[in-house]
Amino acid sequence: xxxxxxxxxxxxxxxxxxxxxxxxxxxxxxxxxxxxxxxxxxxxxxxxxxxxxxxxxxxxxxxxxxxxxxxxxxxxxxxxxxxxxxxxxxxxxxxxxxxxxxxxxxxxxxxxxxxxxxxxxxxxxxxxxxxxxxxxxxxxxxxxxxxxxxxxxxxxxxxxxxxxxxxxxxxxxxxxxxxxxxxxxxxxxxxxxxxxxxxxxxxxxxxxxxxxxxxxxxxxxxxxxxxxxxxxxxxxxxxxxxxxxxxxxxxxxxxxxxxxxxxxxxxxxxxxxxxxxxxxxxxxxxxxxxxxxxxxxxxxxxxxxxxxxxxxxxxxxxxxxxxxxxxxxxxxxxxxxxxxxxxxxxxxxxxxxxxxxxxxxxxxxxxxxxxxxxxxxxxxxxxxxxxxxxxxxxxxxxxxxxxxxxxxxxxxx
Numbered sequence: 001x002x003x004x005x006x007x008x009x010x011x012x013x014x015x016x017x018x019x020x021x022x023x024x025x026x027x028x029x030x031x032x033x034x035x036x037x038x039x040x041x042x043x044x045x046x047x048x049x050x051x052x053x054x055x056x057x058x059x060x061x062x063x064x065x066x067x068x069x070x071x072x073x074x075x076x077x078x079x080x081x082x083x084x085x086x087x088x089x090x091x092x093x094x095x096x097x098x099x100x101x102x103x104x105x106x107x108x109x110x111x112x113x114x115x116x117x118x119x120x121x122x123x124x125x126x127x128x129x130x131x132x133x134x135x136x137x138x139x140x141x142x143x144x145x146x147x148x149x150x151x152x153x154x155x156x157x158x159x160x161x162x163x164x165x166x167x168x169x170x171x172x173x174x175x176x177x178x179x180x181x182x183x184x185x186x187x188x189x190x191x192x193x194x195x196x197x198x199x200x201x202x203x204x205x206x207x208x209x210x211x212x213x214x215x216x217x218x219x220x221x222x223x224x225x226x227x228x229x230x231x232x233x234x235x236x237x238x239x240x241x242x243x244x245x246x247x248x249x250x251x252x253x254x255x256x257x258x259x260x261x262x263x264x265x266x267x268x269x270x271x272x273x274x275x276x277x278x279x280x281x282x283x284x285x286x287x288x289x290x291x292x293x294x295x296x297x298x299x300x301x302x303x304x305x306x307x308x309x310x311x312x313x314x315x316x317x318x319x320x321x322x323x324x325x326x327x328x329x330x331x332x333x334x335x336x337x338x339x340x341x342x343x344x345x346x347x348x349x350x351x352x353x354x355x356x357x358x359x360x361x362x363x364x365x366x367x368x369x370x371x372x373x374x375x376x377x378x379x380x381x382x383x384x385x386x387x388x389x390x391x392x393x394x395x396x397x398x399x400x401x402x403x404x405x406x407x408x409x410x411x412x413x
Contacts, residue, residue: 022063022093023056025077025085029067035087036066039398040127042075042085054079058185059150063092076132076151081184086132086149096155101162104130109166112138112392120203121392122224128394128402134159137220139201139212141170144220145193150184160193171195173214175221179323190215200276206231208258209283210249211276218248218273218319225389226251226317229353229407232385233315234259236351240312243267243304243345245297250277250290252315252353257286261313264290267300301341310347317407322358331358332369339373346412351384359404363388366406374410381412 027035031046042064047053056062056079064072064085071092075085088096108129112121123129123143124136133149143163147153153176163172172194181188192215200211205227212221230252238260244253247266254277257264264286268274274292281290293300297318316338322331339354346352354373356366367386374381388395389405396402 022061022074023052023077024065025053025056025062025075026065027067027072032066032072034398035064035072037398040087040132040396041083041399042087044079044082044084047084049079059152059154061088061096061151065092076149076155078150078184081150083149086127086151088130088132096158098158098161098165101131101155101159102165105136105162105166115391118204120205120224123392125393126396126402127399128396135220136163137222137224138167139203139214139221142173142197142201142214143167143169143171144173144175144214146175146178146220148178148180148184150186153181153184153186156193164194169195171197173197173220175214175219200279205251206234206255208255208280210251210254210280211283212249213272213276216272217276222249223251225357225393225405226355226407227390227392229355229385229387229409230255232387232409233313233351233353237261237313240350241265241310241347242313242315243311244315244317245300245342246316246318247277247292248273250280250292252317253277253290254280254284254286256313257281257289258284262289265311266290266292267295267297268292269294269296298338298341301338301345305341305344309345310350311345312347312350313353314342314346314350315353316342317353317355320358321356322360325360327358328360331361332365335361335366335369336373336376339370340376343374343377343379343412346379348413349411351409351411352381353407353409355405355407357405359401361406362400363403363406367408370408370410374412379412381410383408383410385409 026048058078062077073087074089074094075087077085119140123138134152135146137144174193177188177190200213214221234255237256240261242256242261242264244266247253247268253264253266278292281287321334322328387407
């Protein structure tokens with residue numbers, strides 16, 4: 001039986017006639033420029049803090065006010081976090097209800113409908129789609145939601161009602177298990193919010209069939225962000241021997257096999273993920289050319305290099321090595337080492353893709369790390385492609401964190 005949705009706590013705002021009266025949060029003198037320019041966040045050190053502000057409930061709705069009193073919009077607010085306010089609307093009395101979410105969902109749906117023929121994509125990419133800290137992935141009639149801020153968590157009933165109104169999904173899954181929720185004082189949970197879900201869900205990408213696991217897999221069950229990079233690699237995989245590290249459910253591996261690769265070796269440390277990948281290989285009729293191996297990527301690269309194995313295409317798409325700024329130094333060493341070891345098993349004239357989904361590593365730094373790894377491996381070559389996520393992961397123009405994915409494809413001499 002589906003668990004009931006949590007009740008919406010409206011303690012932070014009071015209806016007053018046709019208007020809404022909500023607490024005001026003022027910015028300090030000289031600290032409102034970024035917000036006026038369109039940035040969606042307000043940091044805690046930009047706010048005039050007093051006892052009343054500190055007592056506001058985490059995730060409540062507030063009216064943002066400039067130092068001279070001008071209204072700067074409606075935001076979700078958390079007095080206990082570094083990112084204290086996330087703006088939802090430029091109006092201070094904006095009504096944040098089912099209709100508000102429905103309008104954003106319809107706008108996002110119209111864009112995705114222009115981008116893709118099939119209903120498999122990221123529908124809401126947080127701030128870039130006007131709904132901060134919210135991710136919604138669509139798998140046909142199944143929708144997966146992740147709310148990464150206290151304010152969005154409190155508004156989930158309104159979002160769920162809007163999803164029913166706009167999409168009428170057969171099932172809605174909550175994947176509220178991101179580590180970032182702890183920063184907002186939130187617990188983690190994975191559960192079915194609406195409908196029924198019997199095992200993995202089928203999806204299609206670039207003409208191939210896959211199986212996502214919204215309840216038990218990583219993130220929302222699939223990584224749509226690499227769609228275009230998988231297509232690029234597949235176009236160059238005909239007749240090639242391919243190594244796909246961190247394969248998860250086989251995205252790069254199976255699309256390469258479908259494009260005519262003669263042999264594909266896919267590696268992941270999750271047995272459950274490899275089961276789904278093998279199922280997808282069978283569904284696409286390429287099981288005969290695909291091998292799936294449970295191993296840790298660095299150890300497997302060492303083994304392959306010592307055995308003298310070489311591949312025409314090597315893909316290294318690891319999970320984030322730098323989840324926080326304190327991890328950047330260690331992550332930088334790891335990306336450089338991964339590139340060096342992957343280059344050792346890449347044939348002359350072969351292709352190497354190395355990716356990072358750590359937003360704390362900026363694109364320029366990542367290219368430098370890849371170049372350093374190639375130098376360490378004593379391999380020359382040329383970069384063919386530098387890319388991020390597909391267009392269903394739009395980038396907020398003032399928020400580089402939304403451009404988190406980086407993929408470099410090089411041909412090695």
